Amino acid sequence: MTSTMELYQLLPKTNCKECGKTSCMAFAAGLMAREFMPDDCPPLKNDPKYKESYEKISGMFSTTEGATETGLIVHEELCFGCGNCVVACPVNVANDPYGAGSGKAPQKVEKLILIIEDGIVKAQNVEECRRFGKNKILCNGCIVTCPVEAIEFV
């Protein structure tokens, strides 16, 4: 998985503040949290001398194949629908304690991040995932509970 440091290395590192952030480091953290896209750094986008870095970063952010906008990838061929991730995901538990959180069929499908459809996990509402957004934490609920490593974040 990409780290803030890695992203920072690819930025202009001039702290010009054009992006609205006080430093390139802060912008990199913003990128990590998906609050910004690479295009939000004008020098990176427009200055030919950063062309290579710009392409590299853009590559990292162009939605990876099959990935949701938050970077969650389900390897469908591995998943066998055991539902461990669905029941363990703290957001699912908080939003549907008596359905998904209790190991049962969802009662509030529309509020869940992970559901099982046709025997395979499906991600939705990914913006709710604790790994992203302003107050992100390094949640790994759906990763450590999967017997076959079918969920990955890129």
Place this chain on the structure above:
Amino acid sequence: MEGNHNICTGCGLLCDDIEVELEKEIVNKVYTACRVGVAHMKEGSREASFLVDGKPVDEPAAIEKAAEILKNAKNPLIFGLGTSTNEAQKKAIELAKKLNATLDDTSSFCLGPVVEALLQEKFKTCTLDDVRHKGDVMVFWGADPSDSHPRHLSKFSYFPRGEQKQRGWEEERTAIAIDIRKSHTAKICGNYFFQIPPGGDAEFINALIDGVSGKLPKTSYGYPPKKLLELANILKGAKFGTIFMGLGLLYSLENLDPIIRLVEVLNEKAKGEFHLIPMVGHYNMRGFNQNLFAETGYVNSVKFENGEAKHGPEYSTVEALKAKTVDAALIIGSDPLASLPRSIAKNLLDIPIISIDPCETLTSKKAKVYFGNAISGVECGGTATRMDGVEVSFNPIIETKRPSDEEILTKLTEAL
């Protein structure tokens, strides 16, 4: 069951929370079931099929031929029934009585001995709902539910919140795997995976009993005593512990005494209570065991004679075929030609076979008479007994022209 949910008969868990979308009487989308369950539910909806000597016939002709075979047999074998409803199983028991037949299911070479000991109340057991609501220590021993019962951990035994388990699995539950290899379930158990050498289970149990009793636990294969003590202490500290016993453990033990003793000792020494649940695989194998037990006092391997049941290993499918004591076979929802060792299965080819199976199998292809019946739980309803003894009833999900095994067995009984 809540709302209009369906039951999945894909394995012994009988999940009761499955939502199904139909399109033109075909299962189109399935929610919440695992992949095994989805495949099972999407299998249905084919034309009726009756074959005699591989040629299509109508149902009465198939019944007539099957009845003739059974009438002419001196000691027919009735076998299978792990994926039949309680109602069909009871019909089969009735038929076996009438025919003085040998009756057995797959449990005689599977978890039958454990279910038998359970019904004889030789150890304490509980339901999966108890485990979900109260369980704090769960031991998967020689069992890999992640493969055999995919939703076991998510629906009952590890991840879900329960009445007395509101804070979640990370804080309130400890899942332990004891196995000879790192199974998928063992992987989830992380540091609580205890790998033992093949055949090392009995010694490991004795060492654990020592550990729980305050003695130094020792094994001939030098399992680190420190790790054994660590495990013994977790078990001892359990308020509501459960051992899920799989085939791996059963096959490695000469008899059940050690594991029964461990459960006993844990109930004496542990803080709370300890239970044992056999990991029954087929959706209604436990039902067959219970139904036969209620009727005869035995769970499998019986031979009826004038309404009385005799019991012994010689009446198990394997031994009866080996000794060639049976002269016809009625096989319901099982494929012994594929699952039994070749040396035994080949004896089946010497006697006429009647196969009742929703799918074409090796056994059905070699059968004199074949009935393609409805898939139980998908195309026909009834009741079944979940792996933990809870009775579950279900309605068909889709319609079919195929008869159920219960109907076929009823017609066969009438034709005799």
